[in-house]
Amino acid sequence: MRKIGCCTWIFGGEDLSAIAARAVRAGLEGVEIHGDLSMDPVAAGAVFRDAGLAIWSITPGDADISHPDDGVRRRGVDYYRDLIAWSDALGHGPRIGCHGLVGRIRPVGGADEDAILADSVAKIAAMAAPRPVCFEILNRYESHQVRTVAEGLALLERAGAANLSLLPDAYHMNIEESDPAAALRAGGARIGLYHLADSNRGAVGEGHVDFAAQFAALDAIGYAGPLIVEPAAPGPDPFNTDKGPGYRDRLEAMLARSVRAIRAMGH
Template identity: 30%
Template structure:
């Protein structure tokens, strides 16, 4: 089992300081946001090695309202631009020797459909992801589809959506992700969600019901860990919690963000190791 943590949750601090905090908390792995133009990725790769940290993968950069980053955009030109941008993100994963790019089929923050019905937006998203599969295959990268709750995105919100999506794309380089925070909102039966997706799950994101550190909310993690052991999941678990505050799309919650996240990182890693080891 690989225990990782999302770099973006530490807010607006230099990536070197993130690596320092993550390393100090005991992590050997990290997931970064695929901000293609913000980093010299070769330097990031070396910096991670300096801190004895492995970059497992990148989280897609697809924040709404940038329509040119939206794989399910109603405008064909925008979808083409989004596909081209995602191809660059895949190449960045390769540069840092990562394994996957986490893909949200509809831009993060876009919670309303652009088409007349869901089937239209769904078709656009499927088409776009299918246009990414060859690049993913050439680079040896897995596209990991993430369901996000209805208040933060549309199209793929729950495990049923995820299963239907990956099966329709039907490509060996396309897998899925489950996130305990989003599942707490969208799933009626968490165990069933894991069981039906057991052959597709590549990554699991962990955060509590209030999106804080593990044990600071109401999620029954023992039940989740139990079913993960039942399906023999042994890939990547990623802590993706946030410091308390408004705006789920901005991790920076003020001056104490880094301090709070450092505490969450340490105590959550202890819990993960206790549960899985």
Template identity: 30%
Template structure:
């Protein structure tokens, strides 16, 4: 099994180019990030070229303080599309393959209509990239528009864009839904990326409610060949938290 270091959580005390180098030195196969926009894309691209790692994905910006995305917020369409376009430009500049379009705190039919329209814009503006949507759990992100895999599947199927995919975050979906083996099997055709972290503490993927040896074996049996994103919160230095990695890489 291959793994990607999520540099929003891992080595987040380092500037992004240095975090990329640290992930390569630790043996990760790829990297991903949250919001890289304060770093010059040329420096990030140089670190990726130096290490040979691929940047799998990045997020659209959250918006104002206290917000968690803009793309499902009625009345904020122009701002949301500007941030989508900004993410697309940054992704292209560093050779990143996917963009997570963050919905934000919203509910109701108007929010759904706005989110659908903004996703359509993203998919059309960057047909060569994967556009990801991610259900977030109601404990960590109360009021977030997208909370369930079924809701995401409906958005994907009705959108009709081949490049719109599901971010299958095992941490969030275990909290909201559980039954992850069957969900992986059923949703495989629309999954664009998989992330892991322990439940319920979002720590290293070697304890808690989920057996990630089983999750990784399930992914292997489904033919998953892309790196799985390690998006957990380390306790202490990231380098000291990687004891889980050899066992899961061996699957």
């Protein structure tokens, strides 16, 4: 049976102990923690450890690491330098998540931003080594760069870092990939982490994603990592977690339903 967790950022700024309690009630075994550097990493690590939960990975905060302006880009890379140091203090040895600035859906212009992104990612991977770094593949409504596994593999080739892998997400693949399961198979051993939510960004089994095909693909490529569930509560503004009163309770219920659906599929 695969281990199942969730991203903590979906609960907004809720107290970590409350998030840990929700994760336990939902039947999860670990989390991907949001890289909020204002949090005490030692205390954060202890909260989840005391609840019997692993911290498998880190969702990064927004940082523009492909901007043509040197100052903007340097601040983005510096954030990751601080994130890596912060992650060391968590005590769980998590993977470092990485992606571009969410919401920058068009080039600034006048520069090869793909080359800039590859250079920045290579720097981040070198700072983290030998810790694994997983580059998350987003969709066209969140980024104009690296929206498919094929584009992700091209990024890995340009960056040339042995500790760098890809993080595909079933929700994003639902938008960008013509055949998500085939994309996972093409990614092969370069798939380092996997996120999932259904096509409506709801609980697993409540949209039209073919999870059986994707799980079979993960088995075929020997993916041994966790399944990180990342739903959003129904409501307006996809870039805001807060969907009104009770949204955190709705998210907890969605996680519990996702666990039951995944286990019912034999995973």
